[in-house]
Amino acid sequence: MxxxxxxxxxxxxxxxxxxxxxxxxxxxxxxxxxxxxxxxxxxxxxxxxxxxxxxxxxxxxxxxxxxxxxxxGGGLLGFFIIMPLELSLAFTVWALENSLRLSVWLLEKTLALSIWLLELPFRILGGLAGSSKNER
CATH class of the missing domain: 1.10.10 (Arc Repressor Mutant, subunit A)
Structure with a gap:
């Protein structure tokens, strides 16, 4: 067996x-x-x-x-009922996948902007400190 x-x-x-x-x-x-x-x-x-x-x-x-x-699902039943359901399901999955990709892209850009904003004061201070060293 x-x-x-x-x-x-x-x-x-x-x-x-x-x-x-x-x-x-x-x-x-x-x-x-x-x-x-x-x-x-x-x-x-x-x-x-x-x-x-x-x-x-x-x-x-x-x-x-x-x-x-x-x-x-051959025949009229498959053509008029099952095929449209399968197509709408495929479209829904495609839309969700693309929505997820867009959400991830937006999250990445938001995180990048947040990090840039956190670094900005240090870059400004570093630039000022660097320019004051050059003046001496």
Whole structure:
């Protein structure tokens, strides 16, 4: 008997129940690396058939059949409902990432300005002290 983690079982469940799914698609569903999915499939998929897996997934809500129907979603349902939802989710993630980058950039600039303002009196005093030495 093969001793597998919940994630490995879910990878094999999706791979066996949905053989058309790529490693990337399975990785997206299970929130793991496509390389890990490929490694698990290479090691264990040959030893598992459909009768040995059930539809339930351990690491995400739902089951292998619902994942299959929501991952591609062909037809009118997929075109008018699922695709716009996936696109809006992708846009939201993009906006959050860019918002985070902008926030980090603003924080960096604010810190740089704060440090410059802290150093300013010392630079002025250093400049005055330097010019008074030159006058002697």
């Amino acid at each position: 093969i001793d597998l983690t919940d994630l490995q079982e879910d990878i094999l469940t999706l791979a066996v129940k949905n053989p058309e799914m790529t490693n990337e698609e399975i990785a997206d569903v299970l929130d793991c690396s496509p390389n890990w999915v490929g490694e698990v499939r290479r090691k264990y998929e040959h030893a598992v058939d459909e009768s040995q897996v059930d539809d339930s997934l351990n690491t995400v809500r739902g089951n292998a059949q619902t994942v299959k129907s929501s991952s591609g």
